[in-house]
Amino acid sequence: MVSRAAALEDPLRHRTVVRPVELVGVGVHTGEPCRVRILPRQLPGLLLRARDGQPVELGLAAVESTERSTCVAGVMTVEHLLAALWVAGVTAAELVVEGGEIPAMDGSALPFWSAIRRVGTQPLEAERPLLEVTEPLWVRDGGRLCAALPCPGLRVTYVVRLRDRPAQAVDLEVDEQTFERELAPARTWGYADEAEDLWDRGLALGASESNTLVLEGGAYRNRPRYEDEPARHKAVDLLGDLALLGAQLRAHVVAVAAGHELHLALARALAGQSGSDGRCR
Template sequence: MHGGRRARMTLAPAGADVGIVFSVAGADIEAHWSRVDASTLRTQLAGDSASVSTVEHVMAALAALRVDNALVLLEGDEVPAMDGSARDFVSAIDEAGVVALPAPRRVLRVVTPARVSDGAGWAELRPAESGLHLDVEIAFPRPVGRQRLALDLTPETFRRELAGARSFGFLRDAERLWREGLALGANLDNTLVFDARAAINSQGERFADECVRHKMLDVVGDLALAGAPIIGAFRSYRGGHSLNLALLEAAARSGALALELDSGHIEGVSATGRSLSP
């Protein structure tokens, strides 16, 4: 999407408690907020000798389908753009299937509120009884405008409501982004593009509010860098990768997230709370 180069990715099994690890140019990079080194229009992770860009869509698919352990093998330094959404990653995981591992599943429970802001934009995490509740609001110039969506994240809601929502942008910003070395691989096959009046893609929008759905997809991918699934309620207004990741760091450093074993039943995971791996 951003580098404009060809890339190839393979999702491979991993053992219990490995987590999600990106393997790039012989280097392993843990999928964790502490590894983030860029968050402008994408989330980029860096290791000691390599980096991997635009991890948010595959991370969202893995997290939403409750895959806790996987190796992401990359030829190239950026996750493939596919169609700009997480739909192909979901299909690949569903086709491969997942298996339960004989280890307890750990979660991070929000125990006290955490909030960050940046000008008019803000993001927060608050305690919740179970699961992850998402409430995202965006405000862009027309024709996107102001959109808001709230839902409880489950594999089913992700497949139905979020996975197909594509990256989006404005035609007027294209040349500036190219000068900055961004969106070099963006095109009408992997990006929902708006001019001053409407989307210029031949088939238009997949949802009437596709933009806020994609922003929520990004939230799922960024929160997946917490190190374990989050139990809590997320809310943002005019957010993005930078605010999502700043919130994760603030919550972790303030003690707002408490690590515990998942002793309850979550759909897609056995009642004993065992981890899943593709």
């Protein structure tokens, strides 16, 4: 089991899964069958095996594109799996992917979270780096913003602007309990009238109402799990992108109308800062 007590006793150790776990489904973008196996690893780092089986160390440098999902080493839509791994403290594992995409499952991080909890995690000897924000830093693009402020733990505030309905905001301290209850179940979402445009671009081919919350004319077409499910899901995407830091993060991360590109820009700023001017440690 993922143990909060164990994590508190031993907060700065890399952790791995106790046993292998496998998830099988359809890629939300490719529409094709795909599979991911999460295997225990005794060395720090997440190792991704896809394509020709050559291992790629997961990290910010391995990101290839951010169009509608984060694509790393030829594998699309890594962010929900990475969010679940990161919050569970799993920073040592081998991820073996078939089909070029992580399965969408129900569109949320919950199936990954539940699978990791089912097999449990255990610490390695190796220490996990801590990234502690001691002065505010931010990245912005017009009215979009991603900021990291000093905070004793990990807190996320996410504001999402929606068409035809009021903006939504989620704000919470992230730990295993709040992630499981408040964030992990929140699904991928999209606007009904954007689907055709995405299909024309070869995206969202596996999207359906079984894995996507659909917004249409200011209302939800299928039943939401939370009234503010879009904001909660964006917070999951943010955590999945920050997971590429590999470190434990102490910060209050504030995102306004952001997306994968801005999440990753903040992560790069955090990573760069940690080595350059000493404001993070």
